Amino acid sequence: MEFTFTDEQRALQGLARDFFESEVRPVAAEYDQREDPRDCVPWELIEKGSRLGLRTLGTPEEWGGGGADLLTQALVIEEMARVDIGVSKTFSHNWKVSSRIAALCNEEQKKRFLPPFVEDHRYLLSNAVTEPDAGSDSHLPYDVPEAGPRCFAERNGKGFVINGMKTFIALAGVSRLCVLWARTDRSVGITKGLSTFIVPRDTPGVSNGRIHDKMGMRLYNNAELIFENALVPGENLVGGLGQAMQQRAAVAKGGNIELMSHALGCARGAYEHALEHARNRVQGLKPIIEHQAIAMKLAEMAMEIEVARSMVWRCAWSSGNLIPPDNRITMFSKVFCTEMALRVTRKAVEIFGGMGIMKEGPAEKYLRDAAVLLHMDGTNQINLIKVAKRL
Ligand SMILES: Cc1cc2nc3c(=O)[nH]c(=O)nc-3n(C[C@H](O)[C@H](O)[C@H](O)COP(=O)(O)OP(=O)(O)OC[C@H]3O[C@@H](n4cnc5c(N)ncnc54)[C@H](O)[C@@H]3O)c2cc1C
Known part of the structure; x- marks a missing residue:
């Protein structure tokens, strides 16, 4: 297994990080708090990100997309979801669906459906x-x-x-x-x-x-x-x-990796906020990170994130290199990573104390975002039942 990243992979990772830090972070919380879900769609961000290639990064190159492989996608998603999982998922969902169209449709259908999608920055x-x-x-x-x-x-x-x-x-x-x-x-x-x-x-x-x-x-x-x-x-x-069922089985491998990477990014975002808060917040006459209970919590969060990252990278690598891929690994890794995100984001809320549950603070949004992951692309229970059948 080889995890030496290419210059291109690092450049894409940096592009995603810069765009999400400079454009998405300043406005994500405000969109999140809009009451009507119709008003929560960040069209300007979608269009700007699309112009940088983020909406079509995983679309096959021959159809005008970025053609990023699953490992590159995972690296980029981690950077995006660390800032806002919703904008990140909006981009990556289009990688997944356009790749399915490219894999399953005939040439005439691909010519009819893929170019309009690739060319229009607001086409989802x-x-x-x-x-x-x-x-x-x-x-x-x-x-x-x-x-x-x-x-x-x-x-x-x-x-x-x-x-x-x-x-x-x-x-x-x-x-x-x-x-x-x-x-x-x-x-x-x-x-x-x-x-x-x-x-x-x-x-x-x-x-x-x-x-x-x-x-x-x-x-x-x-x-x-x-x-x-x-x-x-x-x-x-x-x-x-x-x-339809056979077609889905043929193209399903990317779905779990996409979700795992989002769980990883979401957990990392919450952890980074909690770490910074623990270094700055003084109680008992010292930064709370110097209290062992808080320090251990942060160490556990870092440990879980690192385990999840190993799983994501291994699954992404295996999907491209193991023939046939072992689907069990992606199924239970999806379960581990999404539940890890819930544990880590909950700990972040605790480290923030009362501010952890206030909408003006950064922590509670990560916990709400992480909870959604458990129900996507098949619930975690269903994934475990499928793994159990393959033991
Ligand atoms: C944010 C989000 C995005 C989504 N996006 C899409 C999308 O783009 N396209 C799409 O088609 N769907 C989408 N879904 C739907 C998602 O795939 C379903 O919600 C999920 O498959 C669960 O189905 P359900 O909600 O009907 O729950 P149910 O099937 O009603 O399950 C309820 C509970 O019962 C358990 N359960 C059900 N059956 C069994 C069983 N046989 N054995 C044991 N336990 C069982 C489940 O694990 C769960 O805990 C999305 C969901 C969310 C939350």
Whole structure:
């Protein structure tokens, strides 16, 4: 395993650090505290970051993106999420979805969908799977007709008419294109009855329901998507009918690494604030870091962050180099890293004392942001059940 970073990797890491320090840090807390989630989308930051290449960093190079590998992505995400996890996730979600389009779509589809995304600095992508009655069942499938997503795409001449609803969908209130999982056969379970479609957001019959009002990660938009007789051309079906689950398995490896890196960055951001506070805050006539209870807490935080970083780097390296990759490692590393972030951010809140829970201080936002990670891309419980099945 080789972790000597190239000049290019270090340059990208520095670019992300500088942009997030100079542009995102000064405004992130103010966006976070806006009451209406519609007002929390930092469009100016998205556009500025996009001009630096951050919105398309993980998009394959042949389609005009940065083509960054998973290890480079992890390095960049750590720097971004350290400042604000929501802006970071807004960028990296587009790396993930555009890479899926590049991996799964045919040439004609890629030519139709990727250039408009790459060229427009405000063009964002969504990936819609979860429904009000189908959450974990899409990640740990009960492969029977009654379970899993119900949103249905019915053949109609050369196209498909889509009806149903998706929930908790990242960027769905602001995205222009959606990779959609819809049922195309109700008589079988989801391993055979789910298909993937590319649906432009301006398709008649596609609308938003609620814009979700989350406790954390507030700069990362989440919304419901409603499909009412939305007619999608047959050319927007990805691959063959009934292949969605197999397609996801083929491209899933990046998802956990993306989340782990966010957990790492979030924990590091909280730790750095806590360390600085502990050096400056005087109680008992000395900086509180000189009290052993606080010093040990900080040492534990540093230890956990370092363990998580080793996991992230190892998983990112393995995904590119081990054939086949060992999916168990990324699954339980996602669990470890996200729960580590919750532990570390909670300790940061404690080190800040009363100021830890005040919105004017920096600590409480990290704790709220970390809590959101536990529920994303399959809950931690579901990830552990999947690991257990592979022991
Ligand atoms: C910030 C955020 C962003 C998201 N982005 C997207 C997105 O872009 N696209 C998308 O499609 N979805 C997205 N999701 C949805 C996410 O994938 C789901 O919330 C997640 O899969 C859990 O589904 P659920 O919320 O319906 O919980 P449920 O499935 O109802 O689970 C509730 C609880 O029961 C447990 N549980 C469920 N089934 C089992 C079982 N079989 N065995 C044991 N325990 C079980 C779960 O672990 C959990 O603790 C997002 C969610 C969040 C919070």
